[in-house]
Amino acid sequence: KLEEGGVVEEGVEEAAAVDDTRRPFEVPKFGITILGSSHGFDPNGATTGLVIWVNGNGIMVDPPPGSSMALEKLSIPPRLIKGIILTHCHADHDAGTFQKILKEQQVKLFTTETIFKSFMRKYSAISGFGPDFLTQLFVFCPVKIGVPMEFGGAKFNFYYSFHTIPCVGFEVELEGESMCYSADTNSDPVVIEKMFAEGAIGQQRRDMLINKSPLRGDHSLIFHEAGVPPIHTPMNLLVDLPEEIKAKLFVVHVNGKQIPADSGLKQGNDFDTLCIDMDRDPSAENIKGQNLSAFSRLLSTIDILPTFYGDSVPALAQAAVRKSYEAGTVLCEVGADVDKFTIFTAGQADEVAASSDGSKVVNRQYKVGDYTGETAFVEDAAKTLFAITAVTNVHTLEIPMSVLKGYMTMSTPISSSSQVVNPTGLKQAVLNRLKAMELSTITRGDVMRAQIAASMDDVKAYAALQSDGTWAALSQNLVMKEFTNVQRKDFVHLLEAPESFECGQSVDIQSCGILIIEGEAQVLLDPSSVEDEDDLSTYRGNNNRMDFIDMQVKVGGYLCDMNSVLNEKITYVTCEALTDLKVRRLGRGGLIQFLTRNPGLMVQLLDTRVLTLDAVE
Numbered sequence: 001k002l003e004e005g006g007v008v009e010e011g012v013e014e015a016a017a018v019d020d021t022r023r024p025f026e027v028p029k030f031g032i033t034i035l036g037s038s039h040g041f042d043p044n045g046a047t048t049g050l051v052i053w054v055n056g057n058g059i060m061v062d063p064p065p066g067s068s069m070a071l072e073k074l075s076i077p078p079r080l081i082k083g084i085i086l087t088h089c090h091a092d093h094d095a096g097t098f099q100k101i102l103k104e105q106q107v108k109l110f111t112t113e114t115i116f117k118s119f120m121r122k123y124s125a126i127s128g129f130g131p132d133f134l135t136q137l138f139v140f141c142p143v144k145i146g147v148p149m150e151f152g153g154a155k156f157n158f159y160y161s162f163h164t165i166p167c168v169g170f171e172v173e174l175e176g177e178s179m180c181y182s183a184d185t186n187s188d189p190v191v192i193e194k195m196f197a198e199g200a201i202g203q204q205r206r207d208m209l210i211n212k213s214p215l216r217g218d219h220s221l222i223f224h225e226a227g228v229p230p231i232h233t234p235m236n237l238l239v240d241l242p243e244e245i246k247a248k249l250f251v252v253h254v255n256g257k258q259i260p261a262d263s264g265l266k267q268g269n270d271f272d273t274l275c276i277d278m279d280r281d282p283s284a285e286n287i288k289g290q291n292l293s294a295f296s297r298l299l300s301t302i303d304i305l306p307t308f309y310g311d312s313v314p315a316l317a318q319a320a321v322r323k324s325y326e327a328g329t330v331l332c333e334v335g336a337d338v339d340k341f342t343i344f345t346a347g348q349a350d351e352v353a354a355s356s357d358g359s360k361v362v363n364r365q366y367k368v369g370d371y372t373g374e375t376a377f378v379e380d381a382a383k384t385l386f387a388i389t390a391v392t393n394v395h396t397l398e399i400p401m402s403v404l405k406g407y408m409t410m411s412t413p414i415s416s417s418s419q420v421v422n423p424t425g426l427k428q429a430v431l432n433r434l435k436a437m438e439l440s441t442i443t444r445g446d447v448m449r450a451q452i453a454a455s456m457d458d459v460k461a462y463a464a465l466q467s468d469g470t471w472a473a474l475s476q477n478l479v480m481k482e483f484t485n486v487q488r489k490d491f492v493h494l495l496e497a498p499e500s501f502e503c504g505q506s507v508d509i510q511s512c513g514i515l516i517i518e519g520e521a522q523v524l525l526d527p528s529s530v531e532d533e534d535d536l537s538t539y540r541g542n543n544n545r546m547d548f549i550d551m552q553v554k555v556g557g558y559l560c561d562m563n564s565v566l567n568e569k570i571t572y573v574t575c576e577a578l579t580d581l582k583v584r585r586l587g588r589g590g591l592i593q594f595l596t597r598n599p600g601l602m603v604q605l606l607d608t609r610v611l612t613l614d615a616v617e
Helices: 013-017 067-073 091-103 113-127 189-197 203-211 235-239 292-300 312-319 401-408 428-437 444-467 470-474 485-494 562-566 588-597 599-605
Strands: 030-036 049-054 057-061 081-085 107-111 138-142 149-151 154-160 168-174 177-181 221-225 249-252 273-275 321-325 330-332 340-346 349-354 360-366 387-390 394-400 499-501 512-518 521-525 541-545 549-553 574-577 581-587
Touching: 030 067, 030 177, 030 221, 049 168, 049 177, 067 091, 081 091, 091 107, 091 113, 091 599, 107 113, 113 138, 154 203, 189 203, 292 312, 312 394, 312 401, 340 401, 360 470, 360 485, 394 401, 401 444, 428 444, 444 470, 444 485, 470 485, 470 512, 485 588, 512 562, 512 588, 562 588, 581 588, 588 599
Parallel strands: 057 081, 081 107, 107 138, 177 221, 221 249
Antiparallel strands: 030 049, 030 273, 049 057, 149 154, 154 168, 168 177, 321 394, 330 387, 340 394, 349 360, 349 387, 499 581, 512 581, 521 549, 521 574
16 A cells, blocks of 8 residues: 555656565564475475574574575565574585675574584585685584573574484474474484384484474474485375374475375465464554554664663654655655654665766665664754665655654653663673763663764764765775665774875875775786785685786775785785875774674675776776
8 A cells, every 4th residue: 555655756667667565574573484495406496494583583594595685575674683593514404504604794603513513614615715714704603402592582492303414403482482493304203213223323312303303293383394205204294193283384395296285284485474472462562553562673673773662662653654655756855854764664765866977876775674864863954965766666664753853862751761771782882881971870761871872973973974975985886886784884984084185196005995085096006016926816825816907996996905904914006196086094903893794795805906886806
């Protein structure tokens, strides 16, 4: 339904061609989203992968290749995904995990020590990167068999399943409800008892496989595999299960044709989300169509907003409005009053700016979880600097600035703000603010004040970057224009103050990178001038040598001898201003900090020295 404010304009055939039917995603308190439910030999189906939801936190299980696109299609904010569970190292289960590590921000990887070591050996051999380098790309969080792991308020209990290589299944418990995932296994008790009788497995292993079988029926939701025995569970075993167990069972690791008709079995549909009914909290009733728990979880994904609590969530929900816009609709014009804080909950919109030659450039893309309007927090009469247009059908949640600003300035009272809390898990900037307050006890109100102060620092810095050309320069760079909005903000906040150079001056790029925001520069690298042969090697070894570089670089160009910076070596790349030049520098410490948080970019930028709109050298 197109609500008031979603004006349809003519002449948008190109935008309509990329239209879709995406809708806002409502995060369950406890449930599963199916990213794929087939096996590795199915040419038409995605391999089995899930997202487990616990109190608004998502943890992916064996994500299929392309899972990032699946999340975008489902309108799931990436910031809700807190980690990945790797069950085992067969390609239909770990390939998507490695892809996710390389493409996304730094993730937490949950698995056993045994499976982790196998994963490292395998992908070190495949990628050509050593284990020491690969371990910089993610955070390994070891799980132990029989020792519950806490995540998001739930308990995960892991056990080794019955497969050809080490493989873990698990149970998840939350507030008296539970679900389980078998992973690849053979749950046939006849096979297990035969292996025990023959001495192939011991008593402890036999007891675990029998007593931990997902087919006991103890859970509210069961995801169980099937396939070709003896390394997978035979389908007939699932067909013969009691009806009360089949009612809560979803078969995975199969295509639909493998499930017998009239068997009472069902396969989970890709992109479906299944929720376990929990006892409802009377305070979580809907207000104006907003489920308060889901609304609160959405607000928690917005990095510049403080942690809202008490009566603030219902008050904000009462004021918030959900809106829909068709592709091609202009959401805001240049120079309009910023009178609302807009959160994008589905679809894509583009912020368009005029380049120096008069052509239009996409300054940034707004996707699910992104927001706009924050400049009004620090400016009394903020105006929009750029137009925003819907590329696809777009859904938003809009909070009037008059309401939200009251909480952001703490002029609106909040109940229970005097409650004493333990400030754990907060950002370092917030902890620094609290430390500066020199408080004997810390209350919720103190935490909120510190969060707001830290956020306002970020917003002020962002507003300055909008006006000095830094933000626009990123849009004229082949690699940086693809940064997510979180990556852009992280990157520009690490940049040093602008530096100016006159025509003919040399620009030092030792142990740093520079972003050109005004003017033009000449960049030169002559490998014949390098005395030490080792300095000619690329990061991946001596087979790939540095190439001759002689190019003119304009606004948006980023100059950084990546290998020299990472390895603390001298660079032989020189830079000279061809016109009056303005740059912003990113020092080695800031660069490493940024790449550590974005390991996929680290891999992408190895062996590079110049990034422009047209080339990566």
